[in-house]
Amino acid sequence: xxxxxxxxxxxxxxxxxxxxxxxxxxxxxxxxxxRLFRPGLRSRGVTEQxxxxxxxxxxxxxMEVTELAEATxxxxxxxxxxxxxxxxxxxxxxxxxxxxxxxxxxxxxxxxLRLITEHAPYSEQMxxxxxxxxxxxxxxxxxxxxxxxxxxxxxxxxxxxxxxxRARNRKPSP
Amino acid sequence: xxxxxxxxxxxxxxxxxxxxxxxxxxxxxxxxxxRLFRPGLRSRGVTEQxxxxxxxxxxxxxMEVTELAEATxxxxxxxxxxxxxxxxxxxxxxxxxxxxxxxxxxxxxxxxLRLITEHAPYSEQMxxxxxxxxxxxxxxxxxxxxxxxxxxxxxxxxxxxxxxxRARNRKPSP
DNA sequence: CGAATATAATTATGATGTTAATTAATTTTC
DNA sequence: GAAAATTAATTAACATCATAATTATATTCG
Numbered sequence: 077x078x079x080x081x082x083x084x085x086x087x088x089x090x091x092x093x094x095x096x097x098x099x100x101x102x103x104x105x106x107x108x109x110x111r112l113f114r115p116g117l118r119s120r121g122v123t124e125q126x127x128x129x130x131x132x133x134x135x136x137x138x139m140e141v142t143e144l145a146e147a148t149x150x151x152x153x154x155x156x157x158x159x160x161x162x163x164x165x166x167x168x169x170x171x172x173x174x175x176x177x178x179x180x181x182x183x184x185x186x187x188x189l190r191l192i193t194e195h196a197p198y199s200e201q202m203x204x205x206x207x208x209x210x211x212x213x214x215x216x217x218x219x220x221x222x223x224x225x226x227x228x229x230x231x232x233x234x235x236x237x238x239x240x241x242r243a244r245n246r247k248p249s250p
Numbered sequence: 251x252x253x254x255x256x257x258x259x260x261x262x263x264x265x266x267x268x269x270x271x272x273x274x275x276x277x278x279x280x281x282x283x284x285r286l287f288r289p290g291l292r293s294r295g296v297t298e299q300x301x302x303x304x305x306x307x308x309x310x311x312x313m314e315v316t317e318l319a320e321a322t323x324x325x326x327x328x329x330x331x332x333x334x335x336x337x338x339x340x341x342x343x344x345x346x347x348x349x350x351x352x353x354x355x356x357x358x359x360x361x362x363l364r365l366i367t368e369h370a371p372y373s374e375q376m377x378x379x380x381x382x383x384x385x386x387x388x389x390x391x392x393x394x395x396x397x398x399x400x401x402x403x404x405x406x407x408x409x410x411x412x413x414x415x416r417a418r419n420r421k422p423s424p
Numbered sequence: 425c426g427a428a429t430a431t432a433a434t435t436a437t438g439a440t441g442t443t444a445a446t447t448a449a450t451t452t453t454c
Numbered sequence: 455g456a457a458a459a460t461t462a463a464t465t466a467a468c469a470t471c472a473t474a475a476t477t478a479t480a481t482t483c484g
Contacts, residue, residue, distance in 0.1 A: 090378065091374050104275050109272055117341070123469090128274070141434065142433085147268070151471070156434050157470080178478065178480075226279050229380065230383075232286065331439085
């Protein structure tokens with residue numbers, strides 16, 4: 077009764093090797109980067125996500141929630157959960173737009189600015205180390221390629237929109 | 251009582267512009283890629299994560315859970331939640347290793363292989379479109395850079411380990 | 425004007441990621 | 455050979471993300 081079941085054929089599948097998967101490569105690389113940055117952030121009591129928000133506000137100034145979502149690449153519900161906490165800690169402030177009571181503008185508060193200016197050197201130093209090890213030119217090149225790819229993908233998504241929508245709505249096979 | 255509070259100074263912060271943040275660039279690009287692939291997967295009733303598992307098994311053959319975690323970049327608890335579902339749907343199978351009852355080997359089942367072979371062409375076609383639009387050479391170059399960076403970061407993390415551990419354990423300022 | 429539609433933001437729900445604790449089994453050490 | 459330490463995997467607890475539903479406010483148009 078102990079006959080090994082035959083292993084399913086698995087070579088020469090009609091698809092690229094797993095190691096060449098672009099999404100996987102991006103995920104792995106990002107995780108490797110964050111592994112270096114997270115401890116510093118943690119020591120300041122902010123998460124990666126909170127830092128993203130503070131940084132966007134610091135660089136681009138006060139913004140409405142919708143703009144902030146676009147700038148930080150968060151979905152609106154994520155912001156709805158994160159912002160109240162940052163507000164309580166006085167890192168950010170909010171004020172309703174008086175011409176449209178649905179909207180509110182988020183801005184960096186003194187405490188948030190302090191956190192950023194204190195932590196930025198650490199962050200930049202880490203960046204410098206990465207650049208030194210990896211090569212500054214390569215880093216620039218990588219950022220450029222990522223940006224280009226994002227643009228290309230955006231164009232593609234636009235063109236394929238009908239196809240993608242169709243696939244999205246098709247029911248999973250039962 | 252409606253005096254506008256002054257906006258905090260925010261230019262010339264001691265840190266790179268948000269747009270040049272490497273983690274952000276990697277996140278945005280990955281999300282842009284997945285936006286193209288997700289609808290197809292969804293139409294087959296599998297999530298991005300489930301696909302990652304099936305694909306790793308298809309390419310590398312049966313594996314123990316720990317190996318699978320490493321190959322797919324999941325943490326063990328995530329697999330513990332995802333695998334039972336795939337097993338119920340007969341996409342994968344599991345069997346305990348008889349020389350070590352703690353371990354179990356996960357393998358692709360006929361149904362899982364069918365799903366992969368059916369979906370792979372769609373996936374490859376999308377990949378081809380991306381390559382055509384973005385440029386095959388640039389794509390290869392990007393993957394190479396990502397891989398190199400991951401290696402560099404791994405080395406750095408090793409060297410900085412004591413520093414990072416110290417930062418990790420430092421309490422957030424009160 | 426006022427009903428219908430659109431928009432900004434939040435809340436709800438279910439799946440996933442993360443860390444820590446737990447369980448079960450194996451290996452090490454004296 | 456049994457107590458101690460280690461390892462594989464799961465479970466628990468909590469934060470986060472994605473999608474959908476809801477709430478409150480604005481806008482459009484008959």
